Amino acid sequence: MKRILSLILAAMMLLGLALAVGAEEPITIGVVYKQSGNPFFEAGVRGFDEASKELGFTFIHNGPADSSNEGQIQIIEGYIQQEVDAIAISANDAAGVVSVLQTAMDKGIKVVSWDSKVEAAGRNLNVDPSVAQNIGRVQVEEIAKQIGYEGQIAILSAAATHDNQNTWIAYMKEELEKPEYDKIELVTVVYGDDLTDKSYQEMQGLINSYPDLKGVISPTTVGVAAAAVAIKDMGMSGKIKLTGLGLPSEMADHLADGTCEAMFLWNPIDLGYAAAYASIAMVKGDITGAVGEKFDAGRLGEREIMDAGDGGTFILVGDPFRFTGENIDDWKNVY
Amino acid sequence: MSFLKKLVRNREAGLTLVIILLVLLVGLRNPAFASLSNLQFILGDTSIMIILALGMLCVLLVGSIDISISAIMALSAMTAGILMKNNLGLVETTTLVEGVETALAIKTSTPLIVLILLAMGVGAACGLVNGLLIAYGKVLPIVATLGLQYIIYGLSHLVSSGQAIYRKDMSESFIQFTRHNLLGFNSKVWIMLGTFLLLYFFITYLRSGRRLYAVGSNREAAQMSGIDTKRTTLMAHVIMGALAGLAGMLYASHDNKVTQDMAMGYEMYVIAACVIGGVSVTGGFGKILGVLLGALAIGVINNGLTMLRLTGNSEFWKKAIQGAVILIAVVTNVYIKRGHEKRVLRERRL
Numbered sequence: 044m045k046r047i048l049s050l051i052l053a054a055m056m057l058l059g060l061a062l063a064v065g066a067e068e069p070i071t072i073g074v075v076y077k078q079s080g081n082p083f084f085e086a087g088v089r090g091f092d093e094a095s096k097e098l099g100f101t102f103i104h105n106g107p108a109d110s111s112n113e114g115q116i117q118i119i120e121g122y123i124q125q126e127v128d129a130i131a132i133s134a135n136d137a138a139g140v141v142s143v144l145q146t147a148m149d150k151g152i153k154v155v156s157w158d159s160k161v162e163a164a165g166r167n168l169n170v171d172p173s174v175a176q177n178i179g180r181v182q183v184e185e186i187a188k189q190i191g192y193e194g195q196i197a198i199l200s201a202a203a204t205h206d207n208q209n210t211w212i213a214y215m216k217e218e219l220e221k222p223e224y225d226k227i228e229l230v231t232v233v234y235g236d237d238l239t240d241k242s243y244q245e246m247q248g249l250i251n252s253y254p255d256l257k258g259v260i261s262p263t264t265v266g267v268a269a270a271a272v273a274i275k276d277m278g279m280s281g282k283i284k285l286t287g288l289g290l291p292s293e294m295a296d297h298l299a300d301g302t303c304e305a306m307f308l309w310n311p312i313d314l315g316y317a318a319a320y321a322s323i324a325m326v327k328g329d330i331t332g333a334v335g336e337k338f339d340a341g342r343l344g345e346r347e348i349m350d351a352g353d354g355g356t357f358i359l360v361g362d363p364f365r366f367t368g369e370n371i372d373d374w375k376n377v378y
Numbered sequence: 379m380s381f382l383k384k385l386v387r388n389r390e391a392g393l394t395l396v397i398i399l400l401v402l403l404v405g406l407r408n409p410a411f412a413s414l415s416n417l418q419f420i421l422g423d424t425s426i427m428i429i430l431a432l433g434m435l436c437v438l439l440v441g442s443i444d445i446s447i448s449a450i451m452a453l454s455a456m457t458a459g460i461l462m463k464n465n466l467g468l469v470e471t472t473t474l475v476e477g478v479e480t481a482l483a484i485k486t487s488t489p490l491i492v493l494i495l496l497a498m499g500v501g502a503a504c505g506l507v508n509g510l511l512i513a514y515g516k517v518l519p520i521v522a523t524l525g526l527q528y529i530i531y532g533l534s535h536l537v538s539s540g541q542a543i544y545r546k547d548m549s550e551s552f553i554q555f556t557r558h559n560l561l562g563f564n565s566k567v568w569i570m571l572g573t574f575l576l577l578y579f580f581i582t583y584l585r586s587g588r589r590l591y592a593v594g595s596n597r598e599a600a601q602m603s604g605i606d607t608k609r610t611t612l613m614a615h616v617i618m619g620a621l622a623g624l625a626g627m628l629y630a631s632h633d634n635k636v637t638q639d640m641a642m643g644y645e646m647y648v649i650a651a652c653v654i655g656g657v658s659v660t661g662g663f664g665k666i667l668g669v670l671l672g673a674l675a676i677g678v679i680n681n682g683l684t685m686l687r688l689t690g691n692s693e694f695w696k697k698a699i700q701g702a703v704i705l706i707a708v709v710t711n712v713y714i715k716r717g718h719e720k721r722v723l724r725e726r727r728l
Contacts, residue, residue, distance in 0.1 A: 080639035082542045108642055130637075238634045247419060248684040249411040272545075272634045274555065293635070295546040375546055 072322050073122035074104035074315075075115055075132040077159065077205075078237060081106070083264050083311050084133070086378040087158065091131075091313025097341055098323050103127070112139035117343060119143045127259070133158035136248040137206035141165030153325040157318035158311075159207040163355030167325060167332040168348065170318045171357045172309040175207070178262070178363055182286055183224070185305055185365075188260040189284040193226040195259030197249050199270055200288075201237040201263040213263050230256070234289060235266045242269035252279050261287035271286055271297035280332025291366055295375035298368045307363040312378055317343055317360045323346055332356055389714065391658045393671040404682040411685040415680055416422040416425055418698075421590035422556075424677030426632070430644070431571050431651040431669045439590040439606075441597070441661025442512055442519040444618050447647045450504045450529035451626030452640040454497035458627060459543035459636040462487045462494065462510050462552060487549035505619020509612035535638045535702050543636035555631040562725035566628055573621065573637045578666050587627075589630040590614060595662025596597055650700065651676050654707040663715070672707075679703065 051223055074091055084106060084162065091102050103122070105190035107114020111134050120143060122130055132150055134140050137160055144154050144165035152160070153233035157170040172178075186196055198215065200208045212232060219229055230253055235242025248257060250273070259274075261267035270296065274283050280302045289306040297303045317340050324330045324338040334356055340346045343360070351357040366374060405412030430447055437444045465487045487493075504526065511522040545553060558565040566642045581587035592600040593610045601607050630636045649659075655672025657664030683696045 060517070080542075082637070085542075108639055142471045239635060243633070244423070244681065244684050248681075251416055252408060252685060253412075268544075268635065269633070292546065293542075293544045294545070297545070346699055 049378055066202040067121045068309040069327050070100040070129070070323060071096075071127045072100060072102040072129045072131055073119075073125070073127035074102055074120070074317065075118050075134075076104065076131060077115075077133050077135050078110040079106040079108050080292065081110075081237070081265070082378075086290075086311040087133070087187060087315035087318075089319070089378075091319045093312070094316050094319035094323070094341060098319070100319075100323055102319070105177050107135075108299055110202070112136035112263070115140055116143050119147065123152065126150075126324045127152060129153040129155060130185065131155045131157055131318045131322050132161060133200075134161045134206065135159070136204045137162045139204075150304055153322060155318055155322045155325065157314055159205060160351075160357070163351070163353050166355060168330075169228040169320055169351055169355060169357040170314065170360060171351075172314050172360050174359065174363050175210045176214045177368040178307070179290075181210075181307055181363060181365070182262060182288075183215050183218040183258050183326050185286040186260050186284060187227060188303055189286065190227070190257040192223060195228050195230045195255050196258040197230050197250070197253065199242060199245055199261040199263075199266045200232055200234050201257055201266060203234055208262060208378075209275050215260065215262075220362065228368045235263075235269065237263060239269045240266055242266045243273045246270040246273035247277065250274070250279060250283065251378055256271050256283055258284040258286075261285070261289075264288060264293065264308070267303070268297070269292045269303050286364070287365070290378065291371060291374035292376065292378060294366070295371050298366060298371045301368060305365055305367045307365055309361055309363050310378070313343060316341065317358065321346075321358060389710075390665065390667050390671060391599040393655070393668065393675060397671065399403070400675070400678050400682060402508055404678075404686060406560040406687045410662070411682060414687075418564070419563060420677050420681045421674075422566045423550045425564070425566035425570035426628050426672055427644075427651055427677065427682050428670055429625045429628070429646055430545055430648040431619035431655070431673045432573055432666065434648050434652050434662055435666060436577075436581070436590055437519075437618045437659055437701075438657050438659060439594045439661060440570055440611045440614045441594045442611055442614065443659070444505075444523045444615060445506060445520065445649070446504065446508060446523040446527035446530055447618065447622040447625075447648060448641040449527045449534065450501050450619055451621040451629055452636070452638060452642075453530050453534040453537065453626075453642070454623035455636045455640060456538050456543070456625035456638060457500050458497040459630060460537060461511060461520070462549055463543055463547040466547060466549065485548070485552045486530070486551070490531050490551045490555060491551070493552065494624065494627050495569040497627045498620045501573040501623025501626065502616050502620040504616040505617070505622070506612070506673055508619065509615030513608040513611040527583040531639060534640075538636075538638045540638075542638070545634040548631075549635065552631055553634065556632075566632070569624070569628065574666070574670060581666060583619050584609070584640065593661075594658075632634070647676055647696065648673075653704055653711070656711060657706075658711065658715070670714065675703070676700065701727075 049147055088104050095102055105118045115135055129148055134156060141162050141164050142294055154166045155168050155170060160169040198212060211283055233245045235245045244262045261270050267289040270285055273287060274280055285303045286306050288308050294306060320340040330336040332339050334346045334348055334350050346358045348356050348358055380394050401412055467486055468483045469486045471482050471484055473482045507525055508526055511517045512519050531614055560568060581590060589605050589610045592605055593607045597607055629641055651673035652669055655668035
C-alpha cells in the first residue's frame with residue numbers, strides 16, 4: 044500500500060515538473076508613470092491592457108502619488124527585484140532615473156520610455172507621442188489666433204523638472220520668435236506641480252498680477268483644467284483665452300461653454316498601446332532599438348525607429364488632435 | 379506689564395498682528411495681493427482648511443490626532459460623486475437671456491443636501507473606526523490613523539473603480555455649491571462661519587464640549603470625576619470625520635474634480651494650522667479662535683508666496699517658510715505655557 048502511494052506521489056510530481064517546463068513563463072512588463080491616480084495615465088494603462096490581450100503578456104503598473112523622481116526610483120527598484128522583462132516608464136525627471144535604469148539594463152531588462160522620455164543613457168527606446176516641435180507650435184498658433192495676434196500671454200506648466208514640459212516650452216518660445224508673433228509678449232512661466240489646487244492658485248495669481256493678460260497656454264492636463272475653472276470662477280471666460288493639452292473627459296464642459304475654445308491631446312490609450320508593443324518586440328529580440336529597425340505595432344501599423352538627436356532613438360505614435368466644442372461629444376466618454 | 383509682554387500673552391492678538399503685517403508686506407511688493415477681491419478669495423480658499431482645523435482641534439484637545447483626514451475627504455467625496463454621476467440627468471428649463479426666453483438644459487442629480495449628508499455620514503463612519511481603535515483598542519492615535527489613511531485611500535480606489543469624477547459628471551447644483559456669493563462672501567466662508575459658531579457654542583457652553591478639555595489636560599482626574607474618557611475621545615473623532623466629509627465635498631466642488639487620491643497631504647496643513655493657532659499637540663490646551671487665525675496665517679502665506687513669485691517655482695520656498703513658521707509657533711507655545719505655569723504657581727504662593 045505504501046509503495047503504491049509513493050508511486051502515485053512520484054508520478055504526480057513528475058507530471059507537475061513536466062507541466063512546469065512545458066508552460067512558458069509569460070513576459071512581464073513593469074509600467075511606471077508620473078503620478079498614480081492621474082486619469083491620463085489610467086488611460087495609458089488601458090492601452091497596455093489592450094495590447095496584453097492581443098499579445099498575451101502580463102504587466103504591473105505603478106506611479107508615485109506625488110509625481111516625484113524618488114518615488115519612481117523606488118518603484119523601479121521593486122520591479123528589478125521582481126525580475127520583470129521590460130520597464131516602460133514616463134519619467135518625472137529625465138536624468139534622475141538614468142542610473143537605476145542602467146542597473147536594470149545591466150540585468151537584461153529592456154527599458155522603453157513613453158510620454159516623457161528618459162535620457163538616452165538610461166533607455167533602449169523612446170516612444171514619443173508626437174514630434175515635440177509640433178506640440179509646441181500648434182499651441183502657440185492656437186492661442187495667437189484666439190487673441191488676435193496681440194497681447195500678453197503666460198504659460199502654466201506642471202513642474203520645472205518635467206522634461207517633456209520643458210522641451211515643449213522651449214519650442215513655444217522658439218515659435219514666438221517668428222515675426223507674426225511680434226506683438227505677443229510671453230510674460231511668465233509658472234508651475235502648478237500638476238496639483239489641481241496649486242495650479243488653480245497659480246492661475247488666480249496670474250489673473251490678479253497681470254491685468255492685461257490675454258491668453259494662457261497650459262501644456263498639462265491637470266493645469267489646463269484647473270486654469271479653466273479659475274478663469275470661469277473669476278468671471279474671465281472669453282476675456283482670457285485658454286488652450287493647452289487637456290483630457291477630453293475633464294475638459295468637456297469647458298469646451299462646450301467656450302471657456303476653452305480649443306485644446307489638444309494625443310490619444311493616451313494609443314501611447315500605452317504602442318509602448319507595450321515596442322517593449323514586447325524588444326524582449327522577444329525582434330528589435331534592439333537601433334535606427335532603421337521596424338516592428339509591427341498592432342492596430343497602429345508598422346513603426347520605424349528613428350534617431351532622436353539626443354544620442355538615443357525613438358518612434359512616433361501620432362499627431363496631437365484638436366478638440367473643440369463641436370467634436371468634444373464624440374470623445375468625452377472615451378478618455 | 380509692557381505692551382510686548384501683553385502681546386505675547388494674548389496669542390490671538392499677536393497672530394492677528396502677524397497676519398496684518400504679512401498682508402501689508404506682500405501687498406507692498408504686489409498691490410494685487412492686498413486687493414479686496416484677493417483677500418476675499420484667500421478667506422474662501424482657507425475656509426476648507428479652517429473647517430478641518432476645527433475638527434482637528436477637538437481631536438487634539440483630547441490628546442489624540444487624526445492624519446487620515448485627507449483620505450476621509452477623498453472617500454466621502456468619491457462615494458457621493460459616484461452616486462451623483464450615476465443619477466445624472468438633464469432638465470429642460472427656460473431662462474431669460476437679454477429679455478428673450480431661451481431654452482436651457484441643466485444637469486441635475488441626487489439633491490445636493492442628500493449628497494452632503496451621505497459624504498458626512500461616510501466621514502463620520504471613518505471617524506468612528508478611528509475612535510474605536512484609539513479609545514477602546516488602545517492603539518496609538520498616530521499609528522491607528524496612519525493605517526486607516528492607507529486603508530481609506532484603498533477603499534476610495536475601490537469605490538471609484540479607477541475612474542475620476544469630472545465637471546461633466548457633476549450636477550449644476552453641486553458645481554455651484556462653492557460658487558454662490560452672499561454679501562461679498564463665498565458660500566464656503568458662510569459654511570465655515572456656521573461650523574465655527576456651532577463648534578464654539580459646543581466647546582464653550584455644553585458639558586460634553588467642556589469634557590474635551592478635561593480629558594486632554596488630565597485623563598486620570600477626568601476619569602475619577604466620572605467622565606467617560608473613552609466616549610469623549612470617540613466623539614471627537616466622529617466630529618472630525620463628519621467635518622472631513624463636509625470639507626471633501628467643498629474641495630471637490632471647488633476643484634470640479636474628485637480623484638481617488640484627492641487632497642493627499644492636506645492633513646499637514648491642518649495640523650500646522652492648529653499648532654500655529656496655539657493648540658497643544660499633547661492635549662487639553664487650545665482656543666477655537668486661535669485655530670481660525672492659524673489657518674488664516676497659512677492661507678495668507680500660501681497665497682502671498684504665489685503672488686510674490688520669489689523664484690520660478692516657489693514650492694520649495696513655500697515649504698521652507700511654512701516649516702519656519704511652525705517651528706516659531708511651537709517654541710512660542712512652549713514658552714507661553716511655561717510662563718503660564720510659573721505664574722499659576724506664584725499666585726498659589728507655593
